[in-house]
Amino acid sequence: MFPASFGYVAAQSVDQALELLARHGEDAKLLAGGHSLIPAMKLRLAAPRILIDLGTVPGLRGARVAGDTLVIGALTVHADVASSDLVRKYVPGLADAASVIGDMQVRNRGTVGGSVAHADPAADFPVILTALNASFVLQSASGSRTVAADDFFIDFYTTAMAANEVLTEIRIPLPSGGAGTAYAKLPHPASGYVVVSAGVLLSRESSGHCAAARVVIGGLGSRPHRSVATETELTGKQLTPEVIAAAAGKAAQDTDPDEDTYASADYKRHAATVYARQAIAAAAKRAVG
Ligand SMILES: Cc1cc2nc3c(=O)[nH]c(=O)nc-3n(C[C@H](O)[C@H](O)[C@H](O)COP(=O)(O)OP(=O)(O)OC[C@H]3O[C@@H](n4cnc5c(N)ncnc54)[C@H](O)[C@@H]3O)c2cc1C
DSSP, X not given: OOOOOOEEEEOSSHHHHHHHHHHHGGGEEEESSOTTHHHHHHTXXXXXXXXXXXXTOTTOOXXXXXXXXXEEETTOBHHHHHHOHHHHHHOHHHHHHHHTSSOHHHHHHOBHHHHHHHTOTTOSHXXXXXXXXXXXXXXXXXXXXXXXXXXXXXXXXXXXXXXXXXXXEEEEEOOOTTEEEEEEEEEOTTTOOEEEEEEEEEEEOTTSBEEEEEEEEESSSSXXXXXXHHHHHHTTSBOOHHHHHHXXXXXXXXXXXXXXXXXXXXXXXXXXXXXXXXXXXXXXXXXXX
16 A cells, blocks of 8 residues: 655754644644554545654653653654653653553654644553643644643544644653552554553552542543543542442443444443553552652
8 A cells, every 4th residue: 555645854843844834734744653644644544745754853852850740752752751761760650551552663663742643542642641631732833832631632533733733742740759650451452552441640648548540541432531430439548459449440430432343332341440440559559658
Protein backbone atom coordinates (compact mmCIF):
# COMPACT_ATOMS: atom_id res chain seq x y z
CA MET A 1 0.00 0.00 0.00
CA PHE A 2 1.38 3.37 -0.98
CA PRO A 3 0.27 6.77 0.23
CA ALA A 4 -0.80 9.50 -2.17
CA SER A 5 2.19 11.61 -3.18
CA PHE A 6 3.16 14.35 -0.76
CA GLY A 7 5.80 17.00 -0.13
CA TYR A 8 8.05 17.01 2.92
CA VAL A 9 9.70 19.76 4.97
CA ALA A 10 12.01 19.10 7.90
CA ALA A 11 11.08 21.96 10.23
CA GLN A 12 13.98 23.59 12.07
CA SER A 13 11.91 25.30 14.77
CA VAL A 14 8.39 25.37 16.20
CA ASP A 15 7.98 28.84 14.65
CA GLN A 16 8.82 27.47 11.21
CA ALA A 17 6.37 24.58 11.69
CA LEU A 18 3.66 27.08 12.68
CA GLU A 19 4.43 29.28 9.68
CA LEU A 20 4.19 26.26 7.34
CA LEU A 21 0.93 25.17 8.98
CA ALA A 22 -0.52 28.64 8.43
CA ARG A 23 0.68 28.76 4.83
CA HIS A 24 -0.58 25.31 3.78
CA GLY A 25 -3.73 25.08 5.93
CA GLU A 26 -5.66 21.84 5.56
CA ASP A 27 -3.15 20.51 2.99
CA ALA A 28 -0.52 20.15 5.72
CA LYS A 29 0.00 17.62 8.52
CA LEU A 30 2.56 17.57 11.28
CA LEU A 31 4.73 14.45 11.38
CA ALA A 32 6.25 13.15 14.61
CA GLY A 33 7.12 9.43 14.85
CA GLY A 34 4.86 8.61 11.91
CA HIS A 35 3.57 5.43 13.56
CA SER A 36 -0.06 6.47 13.33
CA LEU A 37 0.02 9.01 10.50
CA ILE A 38 1.99 6.97 7.95
CA PRO A 39 -0.25 3.86 8.30
CA ALA A 40 -3.29 6.17 7.90
CA MET A 41 -1.72 7.66 4.76
CA LYS A 42 -1.00 4.20 3.36
CA LEU A 43 -4.65 3.28 3.89
CA ARG A 44 -5.60 6.60 2.23
CA LEU A 45 -7.47 7.61 5.37
CA ALA A 46 -5.26 10.71 5.30
CA ALA A 47 -3.79 12.34 2.23
CA PRO A 48 -1.90 15.48 3.25
CA ARG A 49 -0.15 17.31 0.42
CA ILE A 50 2.71 18.28 2.69
CA LEU A 51 4.25 16.77 5.80
CA ILE A 52 5.94 19.07 8.28
CA ASP A 53 8.43 16.97 10.22
CA LEU A 54 8.79 17.96 13.87
CA GLY A 55 11.50 15.36 14.40
CA THR A 56 14.13 17.86 13.30
CA VAL A 57 13.02 20.59 15.72
CA PRO A 58 15.49 20.93 18.62
CA GLY A 59 14.33 21.23 22.24
CA LEU A 60 11.20 19.07 22.09
CA ARG A 61 12.64 15.90 23.62
CA GLY A 62 13.37 14.66 27.12
CA ALA A 63 12.05 15.12 30.65
CA ARG A 64 12.93 17.79 33.21
CA VAL A 65 11.59 19.08 36.50
CA ALA A 66 10.51 22.73 36.57
CA GLY A 67 9.33 23.76 40.05
CA ASP A 68 6.58 21.38 41.05
CA THR A 69 6.01 20.07 37.52
CA LEU A 70 7.50 17.27 35.44
CA VAL A 71 7.80 18.55 31.88
CA ILE A 72 8.09 16.08 29.01
CA GLY A 73 8.86 17.25 25.50
CA ALA A 74 6.22 16.25 22.95
CA LEU A 75 8.80 14.56 20.69
CA THR A 76 10.06 12.24 23.43
CA VAL A 77 9.74 8.67 22.17
CA HIS A 78 7.89 6.05 24.20
CA ALA A 79 11.10 4.12 25.03
CA ASP A 80 12.68 7.26 26.50
CA VAL A 81 9.57 7.94 28.60
CA ALA A 82 9.71 4.35 29.85
CA SER A 83 13.39 4.55 30.83
CA SER A 84 13.53 8.15 32.11
CA ASP A 85 14.88 8.31 35.67
CA LEU A 86 12.62 11.30 36.42
CA VAL A 87 9.52 9.54 35.13
CA ARG A 88 10.33 6.39 37.08
CA LYS A 89 11.01 8.37 40.25
CA TYR A 90 7.99 10.69 40.22
CA VAL A 91 5.31 9.00 38.09
CA PRO A 92 6.20 5.31 37.63
CA GLY A 93 2.66 4.72 36.33
CA LEU A 94 3.64 6.66 33.21
CA ALA A 95 6.65 4.38 32.73
CA ASP A 96 4.31 1.39 33.18
CA ALA A 97 2.20 2.69 30.29
CA ALA A 98 5.07 3.67 27.99
CA SER A 99 6.71 0.27 28.37
CA VAL A 100 3.66 -1.70 27.17
CA ILE A 101 2.96 0.30 24.00
CA GLY A 102 3.19 -1.78 20.82
CA ASP A 103 6.59 -3.36 20.26
CA MET A 104 10.17 -2.15 20.46
CA GLN A 105 10.08 -0.52 17.02
CA VAL A 106 6.94 1.43 17.89
CA ARG A 107 8.41 2.48 21.24
CA ASN A 108 11.60 3.67 19.58
CA ARG A 109 9.83 5.82 16.96
CA GLY A 110 6.42 6.81 18.36
CA THR A 111 6.27 9.98 20.44
CA VAL A 112 4.22 10.86 23.48
CA GLY A 113 3.01 14.06 21.79
CA GLY A 114 2.00 12.15 18.66
CA SER A 115 0.00 9.70 20.73
CA VAL A 116 -1.75 12.48 22.65
CA ALA A 117 -2.48 14.49 19.48
CA HIS A 118 -3.79 11.41 17.65
CA ALA A 119 -6.19 10.59 20.53
CA ASP A 120 -6.79 6.99 19.53
CA PRO A 121 -9.37 5.62 22.00
CA ALA A 122 -7.25 2.44 22.22
CA ALA A 123 -4.03 4.30 23.08
CA ASP A 124 -2.23 4.09 26.41
CA PHE A 125 -0.92 7.61 27.10
CA PRO A 126 -4.29 9.43 27.11
CA VAL A 127 -5.48 7.16 29.95
CA ILE A 128 -2.51 7.48 32.27
CA LEU A 129 -1.96 11.18 31.49
CA THR A 130 -5.58 11.91 32.41
CA ALA A 131 -5.11 9.98 35.66
CA LEU A 132 -1.97 12.02 36.37
CA ASN A 133 -3.91 15.27 35.86
CA ALA A 134 -1.48 16.24 33.09
CA SER A 135 -1.93 19.27 30.88
CA PHE A 136 -0.79 19.96 27.36
CA VAL A 137 1.01 23.07 26.10
CA LEU A 138 -0.26 24.12 22.67
CA GLN A 139 1.65 26.71 20.70
CA SER A 140 0.25 28.75 17.83
CA ALA A 141 1.34 31.87 15.98
CA SER A 142 -0.64 33.94 18.48
CA GLY A 143 0.95 32.46 21.63
CA SER A 144 0.56 29.41 23.77
CA ARG A 145 -2.19 27.95 25.94
CA THR A 146 -2.40 25.02 28.30
CA VAL A 147 -5.28 22.55 28.28
CA ALA A 148 -5.92 20.02 31.06
CA ALA A 149 -6.21 16.37 29.98
CA ASP A 150 -9.76 16.30 31.41
CA ASP A 151 -10.74 18.86 28.76
CA PHE A 152 -8.38 17.80 25.97
CA PHE A 153 -9.72 14.42 24.81
CA ILE A 154 -13.10 15.09 23.27
CA ASP A 155 -14.08 12.17 21.03
CA PHE A 156 -12.61 9.48 18.75
CA TYR A 157 -9.40 10.97 17.33
CA THR A 158 -10.61 14.42 18.35
CA THR A 159 -8.97 16.78 20.79
CA ALA A 160 -9.25 20.39 21.89
CA MET A 161 -6.19 21.22 19.77
CA ALA A 162 -6.77 23.49 16.77
CA ALA A 163 -5.30 22.76 13.34
CA ASN A 164 -2.93 25.71 13.64
CA GLU A 165 -1.41 24.53 16.95
CA VAL A 166 1.62 22.42 17.81
CA LEU A 167 1.72 20.39 21.02
CA THR A 168 5.11 21.17 22.51
CA GLU A 169 5.05 19.92 26.11
CA ILE A 170 3.25 17.62 28.49
CA ARG A 171 3.16 19.00 32.03
CA ILE A 172 2.52 16.69 34.98
CA PRO A 173 2.12 18.02 38.54
CA LEU A 174 4.70 16.26 40.74
CA PRO A 175 2.72 13.99 43.06
CA SER A 176 3.13 14.83 46.74
CA GLY A 177 4.78 12.49 49.26
CA GLY A 178 2.50 9.56 49.95
CA ALA A 179 1.27 9.44 46.38
CA GLY A 180 1.39 6.39 44.13
CA THR A 181 0.74 5.93 40.42
CA ALA A 182 0.23 2.83 38.30
CA TYR A 183 -1.12 1.60 34.97
CA ALA A 184 -2.45 -1.82 34.01
CA LYS A 185 -3.55 -2.94 30.56
CA LEU A 186 -5.36 -5.76 28.83
CA PRO A 187 -3.75 -5.61 25.39
CA HIS A 188 -5.38 -6.81 22.19
CA PRO A 189 -3.48 -10.02 21.39
CA ALA A 190 -2.92 -9.08 17.74
CA SER A 191 -2.24 -5.35 17.81
CA GLY A 192 -1.13 -4.72 21.38
CA TYR A 193 -3.50 -1.74 21.59
CA VAL A 194 -5.73 -1.30 24.64
CA VAL A 195 -8.80 -3.50 24.99
CA VAL A 196 -9.25 -2.14 28.50
CA SER A 197 -6.77 -0.34 30.72
CA ALA A 198 -6.64 1.55 34.00
CA GLY A 199 -4.49 4.48 35.12
CA VAL A 200 -4.38 5.52 38.76
CA LEU A 201 -3.01 8.35 40.88
CA LEU A 202 -3.77 8.17 44.59
CA SER A 203 -2.37 9.60 47.78
CA ARG A 204 -2.31 8.22 51.30
CA GLU A 205 -2.35 10.02 54.60
CA SER A 206 0.09 8.96 57.31
CA SER A 207 -2.83 7.06 58.90
CA GLY A 208 -2.95 4.93 55.72
CA HIS A 209 -6.29 6.35 54.59
CA CYS A 210 -6.67 7.30 50.95
CA ALA A 211 -6.66 11.10 50.80
CA ALA A 212 -7.54 11.45 47.11
CA ALA A 213 -7.69 9.33 43.96
CA ARG A 214 -7.97 9.73 40.22
CA VAL A 215 -8.97 6.53 38.42
CA VAL A 216 -9.23 6.53 34.64
CA ILE A 217 -10.34 3.64 32.45
CA GLY A 218 -9.41 3.25 28.78
CA GLY A 219 -11.02 1.24 26.01
CA LEU A 220 -14.64 1.73 27.06
CA GLY A 221 -15.56 4.57 24.74
CA SER A 222 -14.35 7.42 22.59
CA ARG A 223 -12.23 9.04 25.30
CA PRO A 224 -10.67 8.14 28.66
CA HIS A 225 -13.37 7.50 31.28
CA ARG A 226 -12.90 9.03 34.74
CA SER A 227 -14.45 6.63 37.19
CA VAL A 228 -15.74 9.05 39.77
CA ALA A 229 -17.64 6.23 41.52
CA THR A 230 -14.36 4.35 42.09
CA GLU A 231 -12.59 7.51 43.24
CA THR A 232 -15.37 8.26 45.74
CA GLU A 233 -15.35 4.69 47.04
CA LEU A 234 -11.59 4.86 47.75
CA THR A 235 -11.40 8.30 49.30
CA GLY A 236 -11.18 8.37 53.09
CA LYS A 237 -10.80 4.61 53.43
CA GLN A 238 -7.94 2.30 54.38
CA LEU A 239 -6.67 0.73 51.15
CA THR A 240 -7.35 -2.88 52.11
CA PRO A 241 -7.82 -5.54 49.39
CA GLU A 242 -11.56 -5.54 50.17
CA VAL A 243 -11.89 -1.76 49.77
CA ILE A 244 -9.84 -1.84 46.57
CA ALA A 245 -11.96 -4.67 45.13
CA ALA A 246 -15.21 -2.88 46.02
CA ALA A 247 -14.01 0.37 44.46
CA ALA A 248 -12.70 -1.39 41.34
CA GLY A 249 -16.09 -3.06 41.00
CA LYS A 250 -17.48 0.38 40.13
CA ALA A 251 -14.88 1.12 37.42
CA ALA A 252 -17.32 0.85 34.53
CA GLN A 253 -20.31 2.30 36.40
CA ASP A 254 -21.87 5.33 34.71
CA THR A 255 -20.67 4.29 31.26
CA ASP A 256 -21.92 2.09 28.47
CA PRO A 257 -18.85 0.38 26.96
CA ASP A 258 -18.51 0.29 23.17
CA GLU A 259 -18.36 -3.28 21.91
CA ASP A 260 -16.23 -4.44 19.03
CA THR A 261 -15.39 -7.68 17.23
CA TYR A 262 -12.98 -8.66 20.01
CA ALA A 263 -14.80 -7.68 23.20
CA SER A 264 -18.45 -7.40 24.17
CA ALA A 265 -19.66 -4.62 26.47
CA ASP A 266 -20.02 -7.12 29.34
CA TYR A 267 -16.51 -8.42 28.84
CA LYS A 268 -15.12 -4.88 28.88
CA ARG A 269 -17.15 -4.04 31.98
CA HIS A 270 -15.65 -7.05 33.75
CA ALA A 271 -12.12 -6.37 32.46
CA ALA A 272 -12.40 -2.78 33.72
CA THR A 273 -12.96 -4.06 37.27
CA VAL A 274 -10.02 -6.49 37.00
CA TYR A 275 -7.52 -3.96 35.61
CA ALA A 276 -8.73 -1.16 37.88
CA ARG A 277 -8.12 -3.45 40.86
CA GLN A 278 -4.60 -4.26 39.63
CA ALA A 279 -3.71 -0.62 39.02
CA ILE A 280 -5.18 0.63 42.32
CA ALA A 281 -3.37 -2.10 44.28
CA ALA A 282 -0.06 -1.28 42.54
CA ALA A 283 -0.50 2.47 43.13
CA ALA A 284 -1.38 1.84 46.80
CA LYS A 285 1.79 -0.23 47.20
CA ARG A 286 3.86 2.62 45.77
CA ALA A 287 2.13 5.22 47.95
CA VAL A 288 4.32 4.65 50.96
CA GLY A 289 4.80 8.19 52.15
C1 LIG B 1 2.18 -1.77 15.08
C2 LIG B 1 1.76 -0.65 15.98
C3 LIG B 1 1.35 -0.94 17.28
C4 LIG B 1 0.97 0.10 18.14
N1 LIG B 1 0.57 -0.21 19.39
C5 LIG B 1 0.19 0.78 20.23
C6 LIG B 1 -0.22 0.49 21.56
O1 LIG B 1 -0.20 -0.64 22.03
N2 LIG B 1 -0.59 1.55 22.35
C7 LIG B 1 -0.59 2.85 21.88
O2 LIG B 1 -0.93 3.75 22.64
N3 LIG B 1 -0.20 3.14 20.64
C8 LIG B 1 0.19 2.15 19.80
N4 LIG B 1 0.61 2.46 18.53
C9 LIG B 1 0.58 3.87 18.11
C10 LIG B 1 1.91 4.53 18.44
O3 LIG B 1 2.02 4.72 19.83
C11 LIG B 1 2.06 5.87 17.71
O4 LIG B 1 3.41 6.15 17.70
C12 LIG B 1 1.36 7.07 18.31
O5 LIG B 1 -0.02 6.85 18.43
C13 LIG B 1 1.52 8.30 17.45
O6 LIG B 1 2.74 8.90 17.71
P1 LIG B 1 3.67 9.32 16.52
O7 LIG B 1 4.78 10.09 17.13
O8 LIG B 1 4.03 8.13 15.73
O9 LIG B 1 2.72 10.34 15.72
P2 LIG B 1 2.46 10.53 14.16
O10 LIG B 1 1.99 9.25 13.56
O11 LIG B 1 3.63 11.18 13.53
O12 LIG B 1 1.27 11.60 14.24
C14 LIG B 1 -0.01 11.22 14.69
C15 LIG B 1 -0.95 12.43 14.60
O13 LIG B 1 -0.61 13.40 15.57
C16 LIG B 1 -0.27 14.65 14.96
N5 LIG B 1 0.88 15.16 15.74
C17 LIG B 1 2.01 14.46 16.03
N6 LIG B 1 2.80 15.18 16.83
C18 LIG B 1 2.17 16.35 17.05
C19 LIG B 1 2.48 17.50 17.83
N7 LIG B 1 3.59 17.60 18.57
N8 LIG B 1 1.61 18.55 17.84
C20 LIG B 1 0.44 18.47 17.13
N9 LIG B 1 0.09 17.39 16.38
C21 LIG B 1 0.95 16.34 16.35
C22 LIG B 1 0.06 14.32 13.52
O14 LIG B 1 -0.19 15.42 12.65
C23 LIG B 1 -0.89 13.17 13.25
O15 LIG B 1 -2.18 13.66 12.96
C24 LIG B 1 1.00 1.45 17.67
C25 LIG B 1 1.43 1.73 16.36
C26 LIG B 1 1.80 0.70 15.52
C27 LIG B 1 2.27 1.03 14.14
